[in-house]
Amino acid sequence: MAALAPSVAAIRLAVRRALTGLPSAGPVLVxxxxxxxxxxxxxxTAFVAPRLGRAAGLVTVDHGLQAGSAQRAEMVAAWAREAGFTSATVVRVEVAGRPGGPEAAAREARYQALTEVAGQHGAVAVLAGHTRDDQAETVLLALARGAGPRGLAGMPVRRDLAGVPLLRPLLEISREQTRAACEVLGLSPWQDPHNTDPSYARSRVRADVLPALVRALGPGVLDNLARTARLVAADNAALDDVAQEALAAARHPRGGLRVPDLVALAPAVRGRVLHAWARELGASPSALSYRHVAALDALVTGWHGQGPADLPGGVRVLRSADRLALVDPT
Structure with missing residues (x-):
């Protein structure tokens, strides 16, 4: 028997670990x-899932942004049926008219489609193919935006997608390994022209910044960036737990938060408390930014009688004596 190619073995092992960790025996979607x-x-996944007694389906999203996208999506679905997936679903989405830039709009449309298909199939998880290289790009982009610890944590291995876990088994697998695996398995991947379009910041990072870093610092820089994301994510999780306890302790009997309790918190914890509370009040998580949290913090630590802080979604917070409270829109 021929030895299994290292790239194929590494990816199968990563998928096995991800699927083994699922509590339910239901199907998964790729x-x-x-x-x-x-x-x-x-x-x-087509190889590993049946050997674990688990059904696996595939979903491919047609964003309709390029010529031939519908045909390409149908080709992916046809391959999935031949590869043994129990279902192969093509979803066409509309990207135009959604908030944010083209990348953000496409991502929102894609995740919405994945959520709907997962619900239709009763899937217990959706698997996405983001790699170590994607993670390194995400960390660099977050650093350039001044995104802070949440941005530097990169993409989580697991996140909630409207009640369905979104898993990223390949965050420790390199892009080179996925290409090598496809070659060994006789698969012909599609080359997305958006990945080399310099109008996208991620494409510029991929084509110019990361290669320059590798030349200057060596190939280990990609692993180090991904490791940084894992370490920061662990710190974030610990701080978030502390912040949740602090948020509960700071609640005012008449609603809102007690200012003296907030003042007593370390700045890193207080910022997380205010961020979490703003989301509770209805501020959009995707639009909630550093400047909004800073405006709330100014009501706590730099109050001199100023008016309310305006948050995304029309949410307004006012300080009255030693209490932060939501401004009644009526």
Whole structure:
């Protein structure tokens, strides 16, 4: 028997670990664009899932942004049926008219589609093919935006997608490994032209910044960036737990938060408390930024009688004596 290629073995092991950790025996879905990363993930899932007694389906999202996208999506679905997936779903989404830039709008449309398909199939998880290289790019982009610890934590291995876990088994797998696996398995990945379009910041990081860092600092820089994301994510989780306890302790009997309790908190914890509270009040998580939390913090630590802080979604917070409270819109 021929030895299993290291790239294929590594990806199958990553998928096995992800699936083994699921508490329920229900089906999983693989989100697959047809690119090397998601195609390698899909091939590994098609191999591993049945051996764990688990059904696996595939969903491919047609964003309609490029000529031939519908045909390409159908080709991915056809391959999935041949590869042994129990279902292969093509979803066409509308990106135009959504808030944010083109990348954010496409991502929102894609995740909404994945959530709907997961609900239709009773899936217990959706698997996405983001790699170590994607994680390194995410960390660099967050650093450039001044995003703070949440941004530097990069993409989580697991996040909630409207009640369905979104898993990223390949965050410790390199893009080179996914390409090698596809070659070994005789798969022909699609090359997304958006990935090389310099009008996108991520494409510029991929084409110019990361190669420059590798040349200057060595290939280990990619692993180090991904490791940084894991370490910061662990710190974030610990601080978030502390912040949740502090938020509960700071609640005012008449609603809102007690200012003296907030003043007593370390700045890193207080910022998280105010961020979490703003989301409770209805501020959009995607629009809630550093400047909004800073405005809330100014009501706590730099109050001189100023008016309310305005948050996304029309949410307004006012300080009255030693209490922060939501301004009644009526």
């Amino acid at each position: 989100a697959c664009s047809g690119g090397a990363d998601s195609l390698a993930l899909a091939a590994a």
